Amino acid sequence: VVSVEKHPNADKLKLPTVDYGQGRTKKMVTGAPNLNVGDAGQKVILALAGSVLYDGHATPKKLSELKPGKIRGEPSDAMVCSSFELGIDDEHEGIILLEEDAPVGAALVDFMGDVVLELEVTPNLARALSLIGTAREVAALTGQTLKLPPHTTPSQPSPDAGGGQEGRVNVIIEDPKLSSRYAAALLQGVKIGPSPGWMQRRLTYAGMRPINNVVDITNYVMLEWGQPLHAFDHDKLAARAGGKAPTITVRPARAGEAMKTLDGVNRTLTPDVLVIADEAGPIALAGVMGGAETEVSKTTTNVLLESANFDFLNIRRTIKTLNLPSEASMRFSRGIHPELVMPAAQRAAELMRQHAGAVVCKGIVDVYPAPASPQVIELKMSEVRRLLGMDFPIEEATRILTALEFQVERHGSDVLRVTAPPHRLDIQEGPADLIEDLARLYGYDRLPATLLADRLPPQTGNPALEFEERVRDLLTGAGLQETINYALTTPEREALLGVQQAEYVRLLNPISSERSVMRQSVLTSVLDAAAANLRHTADVRLFEIGHVYVSRANAKLPDEPRRLAVVLCGRRAPDFWGETDKAPAPLDFFDFKGVVEALVGGLHLPAPSYRRSSTPCLHPGKAAELLADGRVIGYFGELHPKIAESFDMAGRQVLASEFDLEALQATTPARHGYTAIPRFPAALRDVAVIVPEATPADQVEAEIRAGGGDLLRGVRLFDLYHGDSIAAGAKSLAYALTYQADDRTLTDKEVDRAHKKIQERLRHVLQARIRGEDQ
Incomplete structure (x- = not known):
């Protein structure tokens, strides 16, 4: 100009x-x-x-x-x-x-x-959430030397651990577990104005909005070093302290406390939120966001610069509690080493001296009650060889670890004593962490392909898992699809089934009010999934295998039995172009029973039987229980219309079941016998039986099998009849019987003899009449 x-x-x-x-x-x-x-x-x-x-x-x-x-x-x-x-x-x-x-x-x-590189930093590389952290990795990968920006060597904590800079500020940390280190630097004579153009451009390229020189410098150093900073207006703090030196206290918020944050929102705090406070109350949410009452403004002349370290788990809770993520909290929540506190504070103070006219007061307050001990690991090259499958030279291991700023001491020909640098908080699992770095910098593509040199772990069977897989195979083979749902629900949701449940296992910190307890029924989950699917499709055939959680008296942990739930709804078969004038028939109870029989048959369950069920959630008269060896395995049938309506499936014919998978497995034989394909032809006969209406069909079938002996190989119900020739209160059941022998072709006399025994047994045991003979 x-x-x-x-x-x-x-x-x-x-x-x-x-x-x-x-x-x-x-x-x-x-x-x-x-x-x-x-x-x-x-x-x-x-x-x-x-x-x-x-x-x-x-x-x-x-x-x-x-x-x-x-x-x-x-x-x-x-x-x-x-x-x-x-x-x-x-x-x-x-x-x-x-x-x-x-x-x-x-x-x-x-x-x-300029060229802007956008890096996606994975959760395990929190150390790369800064320019220096990324440059350190690049330097190690390319063999170059890392050049750090000017900063003063970190000083030791002040001997008075909380004394002020010439009595201008005091710092107290109530719980070192929540805040391990807090440094405060006082800068006087600050002139608020725009930051240098180069700094504004770099902040803009990094996605941050330039504000003024002081705030921009704190953000710039955070991006540079990975250590978040915050600037307070020192005069505002002094005014809140009645003109005296303010005392900064790092403590949990007290019940009922509130503060207005920099985004202009008044926030009510809870004791699980860590705050920075003075005598008058909270002035910042530790590691998350500053407060509006002490923020730097155009009139600020004295700045108190904060550089601190906070517990990453507490920061995560604060973010969740207040729903307030920020650039600072994102870094703190992944973990930052307290050794970064002083370099970042000194770098920011120097930049403020250069670009804001600040005078940096001597003696930065540095409260560091328990300095962190370095992580020291003994690395044996034999362990490197075991995990990487190659002879890794100890000299190469030393070079790589040194390039990553580890301190390495060699002990003999096979052992390295390695001290992790402060920025490597991820070094927790011992040698495996170091070997991961060796493989990464050596190059995964350079690792030779080798056969497994280690011992194979012992292989043991898992009967429960194998049984689950058998059940899955059978149900998917029958056209069903597996669904996997949350094991969390509410007592009110399960109460819709009308079944009295035991005491629930409740969550201390539920993710939502709709997931407050551990479930006691898998069926509820599958019904919800079916209702959701029926909004988009006409047919659902779903099942789920999962645990339920039942409290036990005087026990610390609940029982976790496995359950199988199945839900069907929709058409028996897809629409057929040749029958456009017919509405497709819906799935009914007997279709569902066919699925159950396919499961039972595939598992070779011995002597399965069925009886009426009075399960509250099922339609009366369209419900049954499955039994094996006299033990109830579960129930199935048509869902009661009112229950279907409660699950947003009103007007639909919904078929539902829940089985005890433990009982089903206990009654399923581990092995079943092989039956050879018959070599001789079978003889077919029919029998129609008139019995009282209340007589179950499976009882009739059981008597037929008992009377048929070894020659009877198959029994199939093919007709149910009520008509003029059948008295009121009775019904006719017609069965197709198959007779066969393994060693010969049966004669008509042998078949007739066996057939007659069946008829006589039916007359004697059930007082049945044989149609066509007893009429």
């Missing part, structure tokens, strides 16, 4: 003249508030006519070409640019003022152009 003149026709406009190299000058009109009449020497960004910029007056944001014209009577064919007009950010209150060494006449892309 050569000069700035007053606009003759507008009070808020100015006429700057700029030199843009090679003796060329340009005069234009601007309304920038940070360029004033009489100014000269500032370095600015100039756009000439024809440039394409963002229009600062257009809504929504759009690009437009800069054209020559007159503004309030003065010609203007150029523009000094703000960051908004250049598309850097949304700030257009003032133009960009570059640093003094910016070259006049240089293309902006040559001066400001």
